[in-house]
Amino acid sequence: MALVLNEEQVMLRDAAAGFLAEKATISHLRDLRDSGDEHGFDPEVWREMTEMGWAGIAIPEAFGGLGYGYTGLGLVLEQAGRNLSASPLQSSVLVAATVIGELGSASQKEALLPAIAAGETLVSLALQEAPHHAPLQCAMSASKEGDHFILSGTKLLVMDAPAADAFIVLARTAGAPGDDDGLSAFLLQAETEGLSVAPGKMVDSRAYGTLTLTDVKVAEDQLLGDIGQASKGLGHALDIINIGLASELLGLSAEAFERTAEYLKERKQFGRVIGSFQGLAHRAAELFAELELARSIVLQALQKIDEGDPDLALYASAAKAKLCEVAQRATNEAIQMHGGIGMTDEYEIGFFIKRARVVQHLFGDYNYHLDRFACQSGF
């Protein structure tokens, strides 16, 4: 496939850019943060986004979506990254709907995906149990008792947990942490008995939560897919998810860089604009080159999802690792090149570094994915 966007994709990107730059900007994020809003996003804006079909971009038409594929969703996520738009586009659409698409049976998909696409249901993934991403280390137990399972344990960093209607909870029906086999996924409604959500905010002002499960009784039909066989589908979903997050990182890095480049042309010291100092100009030029490269690997990886490439794991870890590296550099340089004003809460540039670090760490950071890239490359 040519590494260029088609007409439909260009229209989608432009529509997303226009809408988000008006309705879901950094200034909206700041207002949400300062108001102490528990959900961390504006439900009215989310409703408008779902009316435009964005929640169903990558969901097949058969399940109530638009069927534009992940390249389309990636373009919207990139724009969300530029504007630091807060919404469940990541938690419910990129993450949960993808996991359901990979693991769910046909009837489960029919029950869940149209509701997610319409924005009627917010689902979030409860996977992580320790501060580092390591999906196979999942230890939460799901023991079979008669015709149901009993789940107990804690899940960390569950995105948009305070607003979620349901959770996909990963637990072990067999095997030990580290094993491929024995991992199962369950769908739990938020109001399930024995399940509690401790709300919290991360440094990016978005809502996350800690889930505590105490002897939660789960019926057999709440299993997503086959018992003990979740790891393969989850792995593929995580590849897709990480490519989507790389798109978001691309958008926020590009925006942070462009704002910085503008500042280099405005700010004067020693009687000249600071962009004329070669010490800054060269760093800006290097960063620009890195961003051009980052854009290529993100687009390539998105297209690999839609082509069904068997080597997706390689592209996913390449895209995530590269974008973690570039986002880190772009957001650090953004603050440094702004000087003192870059350190102030009032100025917007500091918002980028906060969101960047959280997205970098979600589902595996640079170190995780560079190691995985090497493993996927056979060394």
Place this chain on the structure above:
Amino acid sequence: MSNLEQFRQEVSAWLEQNCPESMRMPMSSFEDIFPGGRNPEMSNPDQKVWCDRMAERGWTVPHWPKEYGGGGLQKAEINILREEMSRIGARPALTSFGISMLGPALLEFGNEEQKREHLPRIVRGDVRWCQGYSEPNAGSDLASLATAAEDKGDHYLINGQKIWTSYADKCDWIFCLVRTDNSGSKHEGISFMLFDMDQPGVTARPIKLISGSSPFCETFFDNAVADKRNLVGEAGKGWTIAKYLLTHEREMISGFGSAPKIAVADMALESIGADASGRLANSVLRQNIAQYQLDTMVFGATMARVGDEAKAAGGLGPASSIFKYYGTELNKRRNELNLAVLGESALGWEGEAYSEGRVSRDWLRSKGNSIEGGTSEVQLNIIAKRVLGLPDA
């Protein structure tokens, strides 16, 4: 069957019949690259046979128009030709500065007579060209060049000195930047001229590189003659042409950043081995290699994304600086990794045990990648100024 499929079958059959067996072997040294010229240097006489056959179809330069000897092929056809050649391991038939640098400039700025005279000879590999840009006092600051060309009616008389002129001692003609006017700013008064190197007023003296070979020269002009027909563009307006040509040179040099045939990681696994989990045994080296291979993959995706689009639009323009900068820095990283992976054996210089210093010589030569065609610092200046719009000091 579509036209393209039919074209593929024709190409495949033609290559099968016409590509000599020896030209399907991987190249083992620099001498296996065929540059053409009046007295071509060859490691194997098949090089000339192969070049002649390809040139007859215009396929040595498949994207140039047929009227100037090129293949007149469309992008999709060129891709097919490339794919079919690589399928049988066919070497490029002809590699030259004429193809990668002078040709694009003549197509853009040459007059009809110049195109008809010079382009077909480039396609056939009859004439080998060198580049007379740099001077002892005009390197990065190329526009301060001083080699003088005096108007003598139907010709110019050229006096001065060039330096770092690659293959000047082996080339037939030179495309040369000369000063025809001293009165204006340094960018004005520069002219782009072509002349024969085989004349009494031209002397080329090879200079030895740290890598041991002597590919470039000091080139002296002492009343050298350039026919006025061979002034490209207007007198005094050569700087625009010079810069345009450089974008093509940079695009060519950035190709050094492509992924090597044998992955560095595979070499490392062989020489260092893996641990029980299959990871390369040295974790620090493994990280360095992973970073390099990641960047190489991403660079390849960028060549595909930007390169193909831009080629269709007649070149990359200032974006070529991004590729030149990144590709050459990548190639230097790869060569450093070669040393790290192969250890002391990579530092041999002579003797069969060290393949006559192939690794160390390539490593040393790679240091020039970020100097030739404009240094890395100059590329960053161009990106900052022309792409980002940052002001001058």
